[in-house]
Every structure is written in C-alpha cells, then in structure tokens.
Amino acid sequence: xxxxxxxxxxxxxxxxxxxxxxxxxxxxxxxxxxxxxxxxxxxxxxxxxxxxxxxxxxxxxxxxxxxxxxxxxxxxxxxxxxxxxxxxxxxxxxxxxxxxxxxxxxxxxxxxxxxxxxxxxxxxxxxxxxxxxxxxxxxxxxxxxxxxxxxxxxxxxxxxxxxxxxxxxxxxxxxxxxxxxxxxxxxxxxxxxxxxxxxxxxxxxxxxxxx
Amino acid sequence: xxxxxxxxxxxxxxxxxxxxxxxxxxxxxxxxxxxxxxxxxxxxxxxxxxxxxxxxxxxxxxxxxxxxxxxxxxxxxxxxxxxxxxxxxxxxxxxxxxxxxxxxxxxxxxxxxxxxxxxxxxxxxxxxxxxxxxxxxxxxxxxxxxxxxxxxxxxxxxxxxxxx
Numbered sequence: 001x002x003x004x005x006x007x008x009x010x011x012x013x014x015x016x017x018x019x020x021x022x023x024x025x026x027x028x029x030x031x032x033x034x035x036x037x038x039x040x041x042x043x044x045x046x047x048x049x050x051x052x053x054x055x056x057x058x059x060x061x062x063x064x065x066x067x068x069x070x071x072x073x074x075x076x077x078x079x080x081x082x083x084x085x086x087x088x089x090x091x092x093x094x095x096x097x098x099x100x101x102x103x104x105x106x107x108x109x110x111x112x113x114x115x116x117x118x119x120x121x122x123x124x125x126x127x128x129x130x131x132x133x134x135x136x137x138x139x140x141x142x143x144x145x146x147x148x149x150x151x152x153x154x155x156x157x158x159x160x161x162x163x164x165x166x167x168x169x170x171x172x173x174x175x176x177x178x179x180x181x182x183x184x185x186x187x188x189x190x191x192x193x194x195x196x197x198x199x200x201x202x203x204x205x206x207x208x209x210x211x
Numbered sequence: 212x213x214x215x216x217x218x219x220x221x222x223x224x225x226x227x228x229x230x231x232x233x234x235x236x237x238x239x240x241x242x243x244x245x246x247x248x249x250x251x252x253x254x255x256x257x258x259x260x261x262x263x264x265x266x267x268x269x270x271x272x273x274x275x276x277x278x279x280x281x282x283x284x285x286x287x288x289x290x291x292x293x294x295x296x297x298x299x300x301x302x303x304x305x306x307x308x309x310x311x312x313x314x315x316x317x318x319x320x321x322x323x324x325x326x327x328x329x330x331x332x333x334x335x336x337x338x339x340x341x342x343x344x345x346x347x348x349x350x351x352x353x354x355x356x357x358x359x360x361x362x363x364x365x366x367x368x369x370x371x372x373x374x375x
Contacts, residue, residue, distance in 0.1 A: 074324035077313040112367050119298050119359055126302035127309035134261045134310040138317070139325065145258035146318065148327040177302065181295045187366065188291055 024186075028099055030179050035092040037172035038125065042085040045132075045165040048072045050158040070151065070158040077135040078162070084128030085169055088176065091121045115187050118180040125176055129169045136162050216365045223358045224276050230351035231273035231304075234344050238266055241340030245333050254330065254337040261314040262341070268307035269348060272300050272355070290366075297359050304352040311345055 049071050056066045072078040095114060140159060142150035152159040244253035256262040275296065283293055319338065321329035331338040 070324070075322065076316060080309075080313075112363070116360070116363060119301070119363075122298060122302050123305045123356065126306040130306035131309040131313040134264070135313050135317075137260065138314060143259060145254065146327075146330050148317075148325075151325050173302075177299065180298055184294050184298070185291055187363075 024099065027179060027182055028096065030175055030182075031092050031096050031099075034172050034175035034179065035089050035096065037168045037175065038085045038089040038092065041165045041169035041172060042082055042089060044161055044168065045072050045078060045085070046082050048078075048158060048161045048165070050155045052154060054154070068154075070155040072162075075135050077131040081128045081132035081165075081169070084124050085172070088121050088125045088172065091117060111183070111187055115180070115183040118176070118183045122173075122176045122180045125169065125173050129166065129173050132162075132169070133166055136166060216361070220358065220361055220365065221280065223354055223361065224280050227351050227354040227358065228273055228276040228280070230347050230354060231269040231276065234269045234347035234351060235266055235273070237340055237347060238262060238269075238344035241337050241344065243334040243337035243340075247333060252333055254334040256341070259314060261310050265307045265311040265344075265348065268303050269351065272304050272351065275300050294359070294362055294366075297355070297362060301352070301355040301359055304348070304355055308345065308348045308352050311341075311348065315341055315345060 049069065051067060051069045053065050053067050055063045057064045072082065095117070098110070098114070136159070138148065140150055140152045142148050238256050242253070242255045244251060246252070256266070279293060279296075283289065315338075317327055317329075318341075319329055319331045321327050
C-alpha cells in the first residue's frame, strides 16, 4: 500500500509537472500575454486622436467650419486608463524579469511581495478599465436625462480605437486576476508545482469545511 | 496573537459591510428635481447606468461580507478560496467607485470638449447625496484593501521565519 500511494502522486506530477527548479512556466506565459495586452491598450489609447471639421453654421452662402479634436487627454478617465495600463505592464515586465532571475533572491519574502503587488495591480487595472468603460458608454449613448449628447456618431475612429483599447485591457484584467489567484495559491505551498494544487482531494470535503 | 488577528479581520469585514450598506442606502434615496424654463429636470440615480452598477457592485460586496462573516472561520480549509474571492470583490469595489467617480466628475465639472454641461448647479441635493454615497463606497474599497493586506499578513507570519 505504501508503494501504491507513493506511486500515484509521482505519476500525476510526472505527467503534469514543470521542469525542475522553481520556474513556473504557466505564470510566465500568462504574464507575457498580460504584458502584451496592457501594453497594447496603453499604446492604442495614448495615440487615440481624431480631428474633424464640422460645419457649425451657415451664413448666406458661406458656411462656418469649426475644427474639433477628440483626444484622450480631454477625459480624466482615459488619462487614468493610460497611466494605469502603463503601470500594470511595467509591473508585469518586472515580475517576468524577477521570475527569470529568481534564484538570486530570498524565496519566501519574494513570493509575498509578488502576491501583494499582484493584488494591488488587479485593483489598479480594474478601476482604470471600468472608469474608461463607463466614460466610453457615456460617449456612445449619451445621457438624455442630463442633456449630454453622444459623440461617437461624429468621431467614429476615436470611438473604435477606444473600444479596441478597452477590450485589450479587459483581457489584461482577466489575466491579472488569474495570475493573482495563482500567486496567492503559491504562497501557501511554494514548492509544489502549480497543477497539483488544483487537485480537489487536497482540500476537504465541502460539507466538512464549515466545521 | 492569531485570535487578535482574527478579531481584527472580523471587525474589518463588519466595517466594510456597514460602509457598503451605507453607500447603497444613500445612493438609492438620492433624487432631486427642478423646473428650468418650464422643463422639469429630475435627477435620479437610475438615470445613469454607472450608478446602477455602483449599487449592484456594493450589494454584491455587502452580501459577500455577510456570507463570509457568518459562515467561515479562520480554521476552515477554504481560506485560500476566501482570499481569492476577497481579491475579486476588492477589484469589483474599486472598479465601481472608480467608474462612479468618473461620471460624477463629469456631472460636477462638465466636459467642455464634448459639450457636456455640469448638472450640479441645477440639482444640488442630488449631487450632495451622490457625493456622500461615493465617500462611503470609497471607504468600503479602502477597508477591503486593508482586509486583503491583513489577511495576507495573517497567513504569512507562520511562513516567514522572523529572525529575533
């Protein structure tokens, strides 16, 4: 019996185990994708600008034209969006660098710092993406009760680019949530490969947990 | 030490519950109307999808706080799941307060580039109510952040060997 119970986790960790050492390729790949997502959101929103010449009034036969610009700096929510996405992508870059050179640092304090920083960055990016989302919704639909007109029918390219940046940032938010959860799970058992921590028989039966 | 820590965490959850309930209550009771040039201009929280999302998000966070307060203790094996759910709920709270503040900023200061006029001059009672509700929501988000950090510290103190 002892040989049998020893053999079983060995085969599980053998098929799904990571390479030896403390590097974790799952989190590394997720971080690279999150870095790409948030960096692209930053760049697309930072370069978001559209100029349009509109006819404002007609006096006789000459029409008065006004040149209106839509820039991301006009809305504080979008400024926060650009800054927050830049900070989160910088954080991901830093974490990728530390996970590649992890053997130089004290291991447990490093894990704690990674978990705390991941949680803070989840909060940051969730705030930024939601503020930008609701401002974009206001620009797209307007608000008839407050007499605020929509602007997306005039500035279509601005709105489309903003929508693309928002989608990329939402992908980054989802990935940051997953990465943060994995970092917190790793805090408890830092030496196990990440897949064995999702085995449910490690945790108790659900009814017994309430005791 | 661990008993003090768990009492502190329970206290923080109670505070967060109180803050979310206060935010919901103040937001739901905010309405005002004026008559400007024969037009009735009424402002309610449900006119704007952001404030509806704010109420829903605070309700979810408050319900989660209630659930965790009464069902789970520190010794249960699901504490990792509770910390992960804490992260999700903190992100939800931060997102709701951030979005509500963005729209409230437009309501208070307007946006001259987009041609949006501020409405706080016409409906001051509504603006005051919404401001109070946002302050309560902000307090709830900060309390949840503190809760996350103290839960992490409660886990980490047996893990990190403190050198005397």
